[in-house]
Amino acid sequence: xxxxxxxxxxNLIDATKAGxxxxxxxxxxxxxxxxxxxxRKQVASGRVVILQRDGKQPVGIGEGLRTKINANIGTSxxxxxxxxxxxxxxxxxxxxxxxxxxxxxxxxxxxxxxNISQNTNTPLTTVPIYQAVVQAGSIKAITEYDLVQMIKxxxxxxxxSIVIHAGFALDMLEKLKGVKRIMGMVSKGGSFTSAxxxxxxxxxxxxxxxDEICEIxxxxxxxxxxxxxxxxxxxxxxxxxxxxxxxxxxARLARRANDLGVQVxxxxxxxxxxxxxxxxxxxxxxxxxxHRPLFVAGPLPIDIGVGYDHISGCVGGALAAGAGADYLxxxxxxxxxxxxxxAQVREGVVTFRxxxxxxxxxxxxxxxxxxxxAQYRKARDWESQFxxxxxxxxxxxxxxPNETKTCSMCGKYCAIAIMEDYLK
Numbered sequence: 072x073x074x075x076x077x078x079x080x081x082n083l084i085d086a087t088k089a090g091x092x093x094x095x096x097x098x099x100x101x102x103x104x105x106x107x108x109x110x111r112k113q114v115a116s117g118r119v120v121i122l123q124r125d126g127k128q129p130v131g132i133g134e135g136l137r138t139k140i141n142a143n144i145g146t147s148x149x150x151x152x153x154x155x156x157x158x159x160x161x162x163x164x165x166x167x168x169x170x171x172x173x174x175x176x177x178x179x180x181x182x183x184x185x186n187i188s189q190n191t192n193t194p195l196t197t198v199p200i201y202q203a204v205v206q207a208g209s210i211k212a213i214t215e216y217d218l219v220q221m222i223k224x225x226x227x228x229x230x231x232s233i234v235i236h237a238g239f240a241l242d243m244l245e246k247l248k249g250v251k252r253i254m255g256m257v258s259k260g261g262s263f264t265s266a267x268x269x270x271x272x273x274x275x276x277x278x279x280x281x282d283e284i285c286e287i288x289x290x291x292x293x294x295x296x297x298x299x300x301x302x303x304x305x306x307x308x309x310x311x312x313x314x315x316x317x318x319x320x321x322a323r324l325a326r327r328a329n330d331l332g333v334q335v336x337x338x339x340x341x342x343x344x345x346x347x348x349x350x351x352x353x354x355x356x357x358x359x360x361x362h363r364p365l366f367v368a369g370p371l372p373i374d375i376g377v378g379y380d381h382i383s384g385c386v387g388g389a390l391a392a393g394a395g396a397d398y399l400x401x402x403x404x405x406x407x408x409x410x411x412x413x414a415q416v417r418e419g420v421v422t423f424r425x426x427x428x429x430x431x432x433x434x435x436x437x438x439x440x441x442x443x444x445a446q447y448r449k450a451r452d453w454e455s456q457f458x459x460x461x462x463x464x465x466x467x468x469x470x471x472p473n474e475t476k477t478c479s480m481c482g483k484y485c486a487i488a489i490m491e492d493y494l495k
Contacts (some may be wrong), residue, residue: 082292084332087115095121099131109135117325117363120294120334122170122194122231130169130194132336133364138392138427138434141196141366141400142168142420144187148205150410151178153186159416160187166420166462168401170231172196176205184228194231196296198260199224210263211270218276223287232294232336235284236261237277238321239300239313241268247301247313254304257342261300281324285331294334296366297321302341305374309345310352322360336398340391341368349387353394366398367391371406380406381419385426392430399423399430421462428461449487451477 086093096114099121100107110131113119119133132139142163144156160171171193175183180202188195199221200213206221207213225233236258244265247256256262268275277284288295299321301314318339325335339356340349349370356365369384370391376383384402392399403411403419411419432438440459447455453470457463470478477485 087111095129117329127192139169140423141170145174146177148177167424170194196232198234210266215276234296235277236264236298236300238317252308257304258300285333296336299338306345336364338366344370346372349390350394364397367396368400381422385422388426389429393433
C-alpha cells in the first residue's frame with residue numbers, strides 16, 4: 072500500500088532510476104500482477120513504458136506485461152461526424168482497447184479530441200502533424216514552429232502519447248527512390264514529413280527539433296512513439312535498406328530520449344509482413360532497439376483478405392505478439408477501403424484482443440481464463456461463459472434464441488452430457 076505523499080505524476084524514468092515510489096508503478100504492477108520492483112527496473116531500462124492520464128488507471132506496455140492493443144479512430148477530410156467518433160471511442164474502450172489514438176483530420180478537430188477525452192478513461196495518443204497539415208492548409212506551408220506548437224498544444228491538453236516520424240533523413244529518402252518496392256511509402260505521417268522535407272529542401276523537422284520536443288514531453292511525462300515511415304506496404308515488399316536504417320536511427324533516438332527522461336515506444340515491422348518472416352522481424356527489431364516496447368500495426372500476413380483484413384491481421388498480430396511484440400494496433404474490416412464505423416471498430420478491437428491473448432499464450436504459457444471457460448462450458452454455465460468471453464455480448468446474441476441448458480448444435484445429444492456420469 073502506498074504511503075501518503077507519494078507523487079502521482081512524477082517523471083517515471085528519473086523516479087525509477089532514483090528508486091522512488093511512484094503511484095503509477097504500483098497501479099500498473101497490481102493490474103499486471105507483477106512485482107513493483109520488477110516494474111521499476113523495466114521502466115528504468117526503457118523496456119516498459121507507462122501511459123498516464125490524470126486521475127485515470129495508467130497502462131503499462133512492454134516486456135513481461137500483457138500484450139496491449141490500440142484502437143485508431145478519427146475523422147477524415149471526407150467523413151467527419153464528431154458524435155460518431157466519441158461513440159467509436161466508447162465502444163473501443165468497452166470492448167477492451169487498452170489505448171485509443173485520435174487521427175482526426177476533418178471537422179472540429181480540437182472539439183473531437185476534447186470530447187473523446189471527456190468520454191473515455193484509456194490513455195490517448197495523437198499524431199500532431201495531422202492537425203498541423205489541416206490547419207496550415209498544405210504540407211509545404213507548415214513551419215517547424217507550427218509543429219512544435221502543435222505538440223505543445225496536445226501535451227498541455229493531457230494527451231498520454233504522441234507519434235512523430237523522426238527516424239529518417241533526406242539521404243534516406245534518396246535511397247528509397249532506388250529501392251524496388253511495389254507500394255513505396257504507405258505511412259501517412261511519414262509521407263507528410265517526407266513531402267515537407269522534399270518540398271522545402273529541409274532536413275527532417277522532428278530530427279532537428281528532437282531535443283526540444285523531448286523537453287516538452289518531459290514536462291508531463293508524455294510517452295514518445297517513434298513512427299515507422301519506411302515500413303512495408305505489401306507482403307512482397309520485404310525488409311530493405313531504408314527500413315533497416317530507420318530501425319537504427321529510431322534506436323539511437325530512443326536512447327537519446329531516455330537519457331532526457333522521456334519514455335519511448337518503437338513503432339516497427341508494421342503494415343504487411345510475410346508470415347514466415349514475422350518472428351524473425353520481431354527478434355530483429357527487439358535486438359536493434361535494446362528490447363524497448365515494440366508497437367506493430369497488424370501486421371497483415373496476406374494482401375488479399377480485403378474486407379476481412381481484421382482477421383488476416385489477427386493472425387499476424389498473434390504471431391507478432393507471440394514472438395515478442397508488446398503492443399498491437401488493431402485493424403478493422405474497413406482497412407484499405409473506408410473510414411471504419413462503430414460496428415467495425417468493435418470488430419477490430421475484439422479481433423485484436425483475441426490476437427493479443429494468443430500472443431500472450433505463446434509468450435507466457437496457457438492462460439487461466441481459458442481453463443475457467445472450459446470449466447464453465449463443461450457445466451453448461453452459459454452466463455459465466457458470457458462474462459468471461461472476450462466479447463460476451465456477441466456470445467449471448469448467438470446463444471440466446473435457444474434459451475436452454477444446451478446449445479442448438481447438439482441439443483439433447485451433447486457429447487459432454489452423454490459421457491458425464493461415466494467420466495466422473
